[in-house]
Amino acid sequence: MQARGHALVLSATAACLLPLLLQLPPSLGFGFGIAAVLIAIASWRRAMPFLLRLLIGIGMIVAIAVVAPGVGRDTACMVLAAMLALKPSETVSLRDGRSLAGFALFGPFAAFLLDQGPVSLVLALTAVLASLLALQQLANDEADVRPRAGSHWWQASTGVLRLLALGLPLALAAFWLFPRLPTPLWGLPNRVVAKPGLSDTMTPGGWLDLMNDDSPAARVQFFGAAPPRDQMYWRGPVLWNFDGRTWSQPKQLLNIPAAPLQPAGAGWDYQIEPEPTEQRQLIALDLPMQVPDGAFVSLDYSVRSSQPLNGVTRWRMRSAAPAAAEPELPEALRRLALQLPAGFNPRTLAMGRQWRREAGNDVQGNADAAIANRALAMIRREFGYTLNVPLAGRNEIDDFLFERKQGYCEHFSSSFVVLMRAAGIPARVVTGYAGGYRNPIGDYWLVLNSRAHAWAEVWLPRRGWVRVDPTAAVAPERVFDTLADRQPGRIGAFDGLVPVFNASDWLRRGWNDFVLGYDAQRQQRLFNPFGVDRIGSRELILLFTTIATLALAWMAWLIARGEREKDPLLRAWHRLGRRYSRQGRGREMHEPAQAWAERVAADVPRAGEHLRALSRRFSDARYAAVEPAALRRLLRDLAAHRP
Structure with missing residues (x-):
């Protein structure tokens, strides 16, 4: 695995691990974070010895058992965090990097089992973007595609952002319109480490x-x-x-x-x-x-x-x-x-x-x-x-x-x-x-x-x-020592943080209302502003199917449009070949340009002579440097030529 791809894979793994670590007990999250950094540094050039990896893994499991003695979804997330922190110790080859980038995506998704707040969402989206960029870089390394001189990382991310944008309409339709059950389809195990709150x-x-x-x-x-x-x-x-x-x-x-x-x-x-x-x-x-x-x-x-x-x-x-x-x-x-x-x-x-x-x-x-x-x-x-x-x-x-x-x-x-x-x-x-x-x-x-x-x-x-x-x-x-009069957002002399606290909590309340509080009852009242008192599951399914079909058709059209030949010279040459195909003399997929022109000239001498000249000019422009003016003339002649 090349250095650039390796670095991107480790960065994507860190981005995926971060939202998960923030939901763990502070001591465990901090310890796993430090361990992940040290493991990545120690295994940059070669994989760690198996025995050392085994000892580190056992130590992490023991730490989890001490902090959370029991089985719950938070302990499962702790084990996943330990696995993500340890996995870079054996990541050396291109296949290892691709496996780690894919496996790391479980981290932000598992974090949603513990918290569904806006910070977790932003971190998860960042982690997904980083993982897709890493996978794209690994694909380029495998194909031996070198970055163009002067290209920047945001230019390389254009394709990834386009892929995310393609799936956005379908994701929004699924969130707003897919029928929600009044109760969960399955139960999630409880936490072992209790959340802050009153006890009995x-x-x-x-x-x-x-x-x-x-x-x-x-x-x-x-x-x-x-x-x-x-x-x-x-x-x-x-x-x-x-x-x-x-x-x-x-x-x-x-x-x-x-x-x-x-x-x-x-x-x-x-x-x-x-x-x-x-x-x-x-x-x-x-x-x-x-x-x-x-x-x-x-x-x-x-x-x-x-x-x-x-x-x-x-x-x-x-x-x-x-x-x-x-x-x-x-x-x-x-x-x-x-x-x-x-x-x-x-x-x-x-x-x-x-x-x-x-x-x-x-x-x-x-x-x-x-x-x-x-x-x-x-x-x-x-x-x-x-x-x-x-x-x-x-x-x-x-x-x-x-x-x-x-x-x-x-x-x-x-x-x-x-x-x-x-x-x-x-x-x-x-x-x-x-x-x-x-x-x-x-x-x-x-x-x-x-x-x-x-x-x-x-x-x-x-x-x-x-x-x-x-x-x-x-x-x-x-009253000698109390917390009762402490105002939220007030940290020592930093009274100016109180408006920041007010605004952030108001935004969190809006998130709870707009996203987390969107349940089956609110979904049935979704179209109240349009005069529809209540919409049932059958109508929701029909509406979701319609919008999902339109979204998929739009995605297919964009993909097909993006797959069109981007080189104007190749587009003009292929259009020329399609015009000859309608006459029964189209170019075969395996047939070079000059060979095709010779075959056409044998059947239609007059047209073949012109085609021979165009094919020679096409080969020169395709595989040798030509002046921009000569390229423009060639494009014009290719568009004008008819069988």
Whole structure:
């Protein structure tokens, strides 16, 4: 394989590998990228020894097993990335280069299994173009075609771009018109490495990665008034079970429907677009009153989807503050909301029982409310907010309430609920997001993963479940280290990046709406602007077939037109031969020009003499240098000659 072709093949492989590496865990993607560069350099002149290739491959597989112990589509993409990084180590011959350029195209296509964003699309198109250029160069090397002097790479890419343009109409027709199924034809295996998002468990210290992630969790469009930012509590999983360290969501409650709620006010109408998480958990403004088909409000007012959120989805919801949320608490739920594990946090349990004795009991619930207010007052007076906390011990609640007195929302909500349960007040932990960032471009709200939050709900007689946010009770002067006020796009003193962030996220939202959100229902409404209310699958198939046939005919015409002889001298000579063919004296494919002229002269002496002269001039112009003026005269004479 020649040096130019080898370099183009390696460049195409790098372009194909890049979109795949960007979707892998950062440590693995960076490591594979460095390994690919070193392997390409080390094997530039000769293939690596087999044993060395084997050891590198085993090391890559071990790294994948450490990062992602399991089988999923992300681990399959990791293995593919490792194979692409290692393949150049045995790429030496022309056949090896052609095999690598073709195999590398699996990289950008596999990246779409993990991300379908515009960046992945641009990188994939670049990779396809680079691979086609490499294959074209390998074909030229095989045919020993040398580049013309002064030619540039963009001139060589003209043919490749023409091929891509030929297939564009058919690709667009397939995207817009090929009937889409309401559900996928086949299922894709889940990821092994979880995407950022809420979990159905909560352990103190387990949210730091999520709280440091400024990627979007959801985008929300309000129809009408929006609630104040400090009242934006986006409800996610509700955690009841506690084992002394970890809170979890009871599976037995997920399929029990919630009781109808009576709103206390007008409420808010909105559409929420959650990012794909491959889970069924949705978030909703606290508390959801109405959800669309395909969503389900469980007993504790958390919202779940009937299908995993593998792609971009939209949910039109309505939420409001309730007049009362479950004012009558069933006994089974009361026991669940009071459950505490034995042998953990004795000081907290003792303080909760003491507060109960001091407050007493009353059927109105005033004593329970007084205990909750006493806990909030203690937090406001003595506790501070910080992300810098030590690892949790066995009695983490005791350590937090009596020793450390510093933490973040996980610690505050968990300790508050345990203290309430110790005092005999039913309580539970609610996880979700708090607040939001309004993007002025597009007028929608952005909920970031860094806004992940946990709060508490206590059950009070006649009032039902009441939201209590113990983290918000921390006095402002005792907030020592927080991410809560960080604005997206603001990096230190670079406040000018905020408009860039707004514009880029608005473009991403448009991409989600225009491309990723184009499903079967939107396809059926494609022709609404033309007065067609709904178009069925049969009509879509007919329309797609018609447009695809026209596109294929157009492609065939362009290819045939491009295959015409580009040399004007050859075109004139072939036209002359076709004129003689109509007289039965056409030139045979194997017949040289002079021999053909002699054969014609034997049959038609007068015409043959003229043809002899034209054939000699044609041979001279074809195989020897002639003046431009002589070439123009020859073209004119060839066009004028008749049998």
